[in-house]
Amino acid sequence: MSKLGKYNPANxxxxxxxxxxxxxxxxxxxxxxxxxxxxxxxxAKSRRQVLAEFFTSMLVLSAAFKYKPVVGVPNYxxxxxxxxxxxxxxxxxxxxxxxxxxxxxCVLQRDMTWTISPSGLLSEANVxxxxxxxxxxxxxxxxxxxxxxxxxxxxxxGRMPYYQRLYxxxxxxxxxxxxxxxxxxxxxxxxxxxxxxxxxxxxxxxxQTCSAT
Numbered sequence: 001m002s003k004l005g006k007y008n009p010a011n012x013x014x015x016x017x018x019x020x021x022x023x024x025x026x027x028x029x030x031x032x033x034x035x036x037x038x039x040x041x042x043x044a045k046s047r048r049q050v051l052a053e054f055f056t057s058m059l060v061l062s063a064a065f066k067y068k069p070v071v072g073v074p075n076y077x078x079x080x081x082x083x084x085x086x087x088x089x090x091x092x093x094x095x096x097x098x099x100x101x102x103x104x105x106c107v108l109q110r111d112m113t114w115t116i117s118p119s120g121l122l123s124e125a126n127v128x129x130x131x132x133x134x135x136x137x138x139x140x141x142x143x144x145x146x147x148x149x150x151x152x153x154x155x156x157x158g159r160m161p162y163y164q165r166l167y168x169x170x171x172x173x174x175x176x177x178x179x180x181x182x183x184x185x186x187x188x189x190x191x192x193x194x195x196x197x198x199x200x201x202x203x204x205x206x207x208q209t210c211s212a213t
Contacts, residue, residue, distance in 0.1 A: 033068070037166055039112040039174035044182035047195045050175065053113040054149070055139050057171045060086060060106050060114040061164050062135070068163055069108045077103040077116065079131045091119070103128050111178075112170035140196055145189035150176050152189060 045053070063077060063084035078085050080101040091102040104116040121128045142152060153172040160168065179185040 033166055034169075037112060037170040039110075039170060039177060041110045042174055042177040042181065043111075045178050046182075047184065047187075047192070048197075050149075050178060050182070050184065051192060051195060053115070054153075054171075054175060055136070056106075056116050057114040058139065059084070059132070059135055060116070061168050061171065064161070065163060066161065069167065071108050071110055073107070075106040075108070077106050079103055079128045084131070100126075101128055103132065108167075112167065112174040114171075140193055143189040143193040143196070147189050148185060149187060149189065149192055150179060150185060 060075075060077060063086040065075075065086035067088065069075060069086075073088075074090070076087050076090050078087065078091075078098060078101040080098060084103075086106065090105075091099045100121075102119045102121060104118040104122065106114050106116050108114055119128075122132060123129075143149075145152060153175060176185075179187075
């Protein structure tokens with residue numbers, strides 16, 4: 001959770017004016033990536049759905065990955081050696097160690113939120129489900145504030161790797177638009193926390209009505 005910082009409008013100017021980044025991408029490349037990661041098909045959503053997509057997306061973006069995710073393409077989330085990682089390689093192609101850390105299949109949506117189809121491991125007591133539980137607790141703690149959800153959204157954090165940073169800003173833009181459309185921008189963090197389900201995998205289950213295909 002520490003990798004995703006609070007939204008600061010001033011940071012947008014920093015992001016847009018940046019002449020480069022640690023991975024060597026120039027300004028033109030950044031602007032092209034910014035355009036391609038613009039949320040599309042954003043619609044109004046229920047409170048539960050906003051929470052579910054926010055939680056799921058933050059979980060995915062906390063993982064290590066060094067490639068550009070593509071909308072609609074399956075990605076695979078693992079918890080190995082105390083670290084989250086995202087890969088294009090499915091569990092059946094990995095070793096048993098990797099298979100034992102498989103958390104679920106993740107898909108980037110057109111509106112730049114992420115969805116997860118949980119693996120069977122998350123229905124059992126093990127290292128992976130415990131790690132998701134700890135992330136949930138940190139997520140709930142983050143909502144213990146009188147700030148609005150927009151004010152605690154991840155936007156641009158310089159120490160994050162390039163693609164995590166890019167898609168964190170895309171997530172922020174997406175959810176801010178959704179909150180506006182759903183007339184939920186006024187809700188404080190404490191109110192959102194009250195809407196959280198009990199600590200389980202319900203936040204990983206996506207409502208069928210939310211897709212913008």
